[in-house]
Amino acid sequence: MVLLVVIVTATLTYKRLDDFVSATTGRHINPIGEVVQAVEPSPGTIAYKLKHGQQVNILLLGRGGEENDAPYLTDSIMAVTIDPATNRVSMVSIPRDLVVGMNLQSNSSRIWVNKINAAYEVPLVSIICCVAAQYQGRDGPGLAAEHEVGKVTGLTFDRYIAVDFVAFRDMVNALGGVDVCLATNLDDNEYPDYHNGYVSLHFKAGCQHLNGEQALEIARSRHAIQPDQSSDFGRARRQQDIMQAIKKKATTVNGFSKAPQLLGALQKNINTDMSLSDMRAIYDWGKNLPDASIIRAALTAPSGAADGNLLDSYNCGMGPAVSQLCADDPSFGMIHRYIASLLIDPAVLGEKAPIQFANGANNYPGLDGRVTTMFDPTGLQLADPVGHGAIPQTQILDYSNGQFPLTSKWLAGFFGATVVPATAANPAPARGQQTYGLVVVIGHDFARHWLGQ
Known part of the structure; x- marks a missing residue:
């Protein structure tokens, strides 16, 4: 996703580029500052870290948006670590149902127990009172999500990117669709439609060309009748496969030609605290990164199809009637150890x-x-x-x-x-x-x- 944003912006005129950056980051381009950063980036910036072999951590969030009855809940959560020292990237999917004790209020000792997908929502709706000042304002939701996902993963995030379902769907369409391969059939009879009802999905095993709506359906499906597809691991794998397919399509010559359409898809429905220098640095570093250099993992619980790893399903604070996932180590220490050891x-x-x-x-x-x-x-x-x-x-x-x-x-x-x-x-x-x-x-x-x- 980071690479895609950069590829789009790199092919636009200055005016359209400035409009795009202003809409997505809340800041206008400073041409002189961008030139300075390109020549000698400031310590602590993404460009500086990549230039000096330091790891960069980025939080990727997919949320429902205005077409969804819960527009600010993050349906997809991925922690991405870029390691320039070994030219590798790790992508770790965190399930939205993972329960955490959030401390996002002005009194940091006050704990609100909820699913981690609600962290981004907290500063935007009146769920709890007295949200801390650092989580208010334009980037407050992203910073709140960084804080809570950081507690789970042990990572300190440099930047976040949040994309809603409209941007995701329109982005795939602007690229002319993407090619994705499924290991098994995917049949889901409880996929939510846009009218508070359900529709049935049916995708066959094998490689297929998907439009935006189909890609969104495969990414979001949670109730497939096939155990391999209904598990948290299966869902995380599909989401990561689609991200890889988007990256692959966007870095082709044909992808470059789609820049104006991609701009329209992204501009209205993406939020990030990245600067243009951040985007350019990541693109320059990773534009030729092979798929084999990307380590893809997920935090999962046992299911009928898989052993799972560091999570389990039981009541850890949301009540016995609520579907929820819980860390086997309530301190998240084992998850920290695992993620730190992935590369x-x-x-x-x-x-x-x-x-x-x-x-x-x-x-x-x-x-x-x-x-x-x-x-x-x-x-x-x-x-x-x-x-x-x-x-x-x-x-x-x-x-x-x-x-x-x-x-x-x-x-x-x-x-x-x-x-x-x-x-x-x-x-x-x-x-x-x-x-x-x-x-x-x-x-x-x-x-x-x-x-x-």
């Missing part, structure tokens, strides 16, 4: 160590599957998880005779574990356990950390 050192990944997770924590059945799901997007070489006899402390069993030192060190650091030399016979392997590479036997200690204990 694994390429030297570690380069060892291509065969890794398997075995659950020796009988105080948390299924933890091996959750950890495997958690690390699936990272590039580690993972086997199917297995059960194991109970152990109190997590161990890294090294069957390689020290062949993978960087991976062993990284795993030991993440899990707080000891690396133990192993042979095919000693210690005796669990049923289905591999006896080569590295095996992480999860102990009770890590299970307690997982739960924030």
Whole structure:
């Protein structure tokens, strides 16, 4: 989305560009300042960070807009980290139903428990009183969302971008549609229409060309009859696939020719605190970034189709009748650790160590599957998880005779574990356990950390 905004603005006349920047950021272009920033960006700006190899964090928000009965709730939430040191990007989807204790009022000790998708809405409607001064004004909603998503992820955001459904739909149409591939059919008989009712959606598995409304339907669908599509992971994957398709289409020659139409799609229905210098810097850095350099992850709970990872479904503050998701670690400490570790050192990944997770924590059945799901997007070489006899402390069993030192060190650091030399016979392997590479036997200690204990 950031790249798309820049591509659009880069092909417009100055007047139209100034109109666009003013409408989306609330500020007019300062030509002299932009030239200065381009030559030597100020410390702390996105351009400066990218130039000096520092990570940049951007919060992407998709909200309903005026066509929706809840125009300010953010239906899509993605935390994007750009790492110029390794030329990679991570995209983490946060489900809208995740419950958080928000402290957005002038008295910061006052906590309002609600779903995280309400954070952007707080400064715009009279849900709670006494919203703190830093969350008021034009960028107040975006800053409020940054604050709450930052508590969950452990990230400090440099900028935010909020786009409503109208802009999303019109943007895809302005590009002439996008190509998206579905792993399975998607049939949803409870998709909300624009008249407080429902319509049925039917998309077949495989690659297809989508117009704006179809792309929006695939991104928003929550009640598909196919388990793979109805899960939080499936929904996050579809949204990220569509973002990738938009980026791919917009960076083609044909995408450049659509700049005037794209401007009209974006100008009225996007809010951001980015400057033109920010946009240009991100475009210059990432215009040729291959898809393989983008790590895509999601915070999820178990469903019929997947193990999930760091979340669960139960009543954690919204009442027993409300659908909600809750962090297994109420302090979000384990989520912080995970997100901080997503962009694994390429030297570690380069060892291509065969890794398997075995659950020796009988105080948390299924933890091996959750950890495997958690690390699936990272590039580690993972086997199917297995059960194991109970152990109190997590161990890294090294069957390689020290062949993978960087991976062993990284795993030991993440899990707080000891690396133990192993042979095919000693210690005796669990049923289905591999006896080569590295095996992480999860102990009770890590299970307690997982739960924030």
